[in-house]
Amino acid sequence: MTSVASLDSNLPAAEDLHDWDRTHQLHPWAAMDDWRGYDHxxxxxxxxxxxxxxxxxxxxxxxxxxxxxxxGYGRREMADAIASQVMTLPYTSPWTTVTEPSAVLAKKLADMAPGDLNNVFFTTGGSTAVDTAIRTVHFMNNRLGRPDKKIVIAREKGYHGSTYLASSVTGKERDKSRFDVEKRLVRFLPDVNPYRRPEGMSVEDWCDEKVADLENMIAEVGAENVGAFIAEPILCSGGVIVPPEGYHKRTREICRKHDILYISDEVVTGFGRLGHWFASQEVFGITPDIITCAKGLTSGYLPLGACIISDSVMERMTDPDDSVLFANGYTYSAHPVCCAAALKNIEILEDExxxxxxxxxxxxxxxxxxxxxxxxxxxxxxxxxxxxxxxxxxxxxxxxxxxxxxxxxxxxxxxxxxxxxxxxxxxxxxxxxxxxxxxxxxxxxxxxxxxxxxxxxxx
CATH class of the missing domain: 3.90.1150.10 (Aspartate Aminotransferase, domain 1)
Incomplete structure (x- = not known):
């Protein structure tokens, strides 16, 4: 393909764009020893x-x-769907209005999700979906009069996002960090990667040990203090770590036994990466309490995420005698153009x-x-x-x-x-x-x- 800049002498040259980028744009995960020295x-x-x-x-x-x-890139159908929605209705407040794209998409996601996960809260991406999931855990336990049941158990090498709550439950190693995290909120389980098991140990014994890690952590912290367990079906940013067979089912049962919500972070594994809309049930045989998703929801064409919550959790959050608000939301929640992009993306995935x-x-x-x-x-x-x-x-x-x-x-x-x-x-x-x-x-x-x-x- 010919560079657009090469077709029009009035457009900035690639050298200028690189210079402006280095001088003025701060990229994600920028190395701070020479923050204007990179060359993307x-x-x-x-x-x-x-x-x-x-x-x-x-x-x-x-x-x-x-x-x-x-x-894939360059889908004309996506461009047309996005442009059409921009011209029809580019934005409306999610606080007080509903749009056709968001209502249709919510119904589609509820139909795709396993079990009674029928309630969709739209976010701006994966990090805010995880934040919403954790805030849901806090809200529910406060509503039930269990203010101490807030700790989230997460895993080493797990990645859940860059916002404050999401980064706090992220266990991906950092050589150095100058960011604060909420250490009171989280406890980390050791690496579940079968490649790390001791020499001579079977995968089955490794699975037993990893399941025991969760049981031991709950016993150490106290089930009355643990609100949720958050787990990617596959720890993707941690190195595409596939936990041993049976691990997910067994940890799900432990969570159910101790009334601990199970959050399945499907930001990467959702929407076809493993050949299914969601991997939790279809691939690993579990029905979580909450699923978070983003990324493949729009194939990256526009930013959108979702936190999908079960009916059973929603019922425990509500109280007919208490009209307190679920005060969580974003200006761009359920953005109609992003929802239209997601609907077209899903249509392409289905039709093809x-x-x-x-x-x-x-x-x-x-x-x-x-x-x-x-x-x-x-x-x-x-x-x-x-x-x-x-x-x-x-x-x-x-x-x-x-x-x-x-x-x-x-x-x-x-x-x-x-x-x-x-x-x-x-x-x-x-x-x-x-x-x-x-x-x-x-x-x-x-x-x-x-x-x-x-x-x-x-x-």
Missing amino acids: MMVDSAKGIYLWDSAGKRFIDGPGGMWCVQI KILEHVRELAPHFQERLRALRRFDVVGDVRGMGLLGCIEGGAKTLAGERRLGAMLDEVCEEMGLLVRPLINMAVFSPPLVITRAEVDEMFDILERALEEVTRRLSDA
């Missing part, structure tokens, strides 16, 4: 599973944006049978992924659906810390983007990726691992 890729255009930079070089988008571009495509393609994707174990530099590969992670050979964070960055650098040279995470690289390509494109992606990964191996041996 200038993405100029996109189509399908591919991105083009300002020089016209094409890249496979391995991370799928930020785990979110399910239907993309969820079925994921289920058909996933075995080949995972087979190609597992074949990467043959490289000495690789310690583990893991994934599910169209999710994958390559981890370096050392089992400690202090191992080959350069692997993620090196693999990212070499893959980029070869026309593939991955997401480096210290000694890991993760990927979650658009769900519309074809079998041939999967092979193209893994062929590049194999060549990149060969080159990284060579560079490490020469170092």
Whole structure:
């Protein structure tokens, strides 16, 4: 594709845009030792599973944006649906009005969600969906006269967002942080990654130990003080960690026994990433009390999230003799244009049978992924659906810390983007990726691992 800037001499040059970006824009997770010294890729255009930079070089988008571009880039149907809603009704206050897109979308999400999760609170993204879930736990227990039942049990390597409450329950390791979190609110369970189990321990015994971690934490803190357990079905930003089989069902039962709400954070796994609308019940056999979602809800075309709450929780929050407000909301809750985008996105996923495509393609994707174990530099590969992670050979964070960055650098040279995470690289390509494109992606990964191996041996 030809750069837009190259077609019009009046538009700023790529060099100017890079300079303005470095000088004036603060990016997420910016390194503060040299905050104007970074050099991010200038993405100029996109189509399908591919991105083009300002020089016209094409890249496979391995991370799928930020785990979110399910239907791929450049969908005219999405542009038309968004434009139509802008011209019909670009905004109205969610405090006092309802719109057709938000009402239809709420009904669709309730129909997709398992069990009695029939109540949809729209948010601006995943972080605010998690905040809403935690505030729901607080509201319910205050309403029930249990003001101490507020602690959230979360997991090491779990990621739940960047807002204050969401970041407080995030267990993804931080080498250094200057941010505060609400430490009184949360307790963390040890890593559930089967790759970390002691040598000689079976996966079944590891699962027993991880389930016992939850039971022991509840006993230590006191069930009367624990309001919720929050868990991603797969710990994606922590390195695509798939807990051992049976873990989710057993932890769900423990939560039910102690009247602890189970929050399933499906911000990444929802909307087809594992071949289903939601993974909680269809893949892992559980019905949570609350599901949070975002990302694939609109395939990244516009920002939107949702907190889906069960009838049983809502009933415990209400009191006919107390008209107190559920004072939680955002100016852009249930934004009609974002809801219209989500409806069109869901329509595309349905009409093109993309969820079925994921289920058909996933075995080949995972087979190609597992074949990467043959490289000495690789310690583990893991994934599910169209999710994958390559981890370096050392089992400690202090191992080959350069692997993620090196693999990212070499893959980029070869026309593939991955997401480096210290000694890991993760990927979650658009769900519309074809079998041939999967092979193209893994062929590049194999060549990149060969080159990284060579560079490490020469170092």
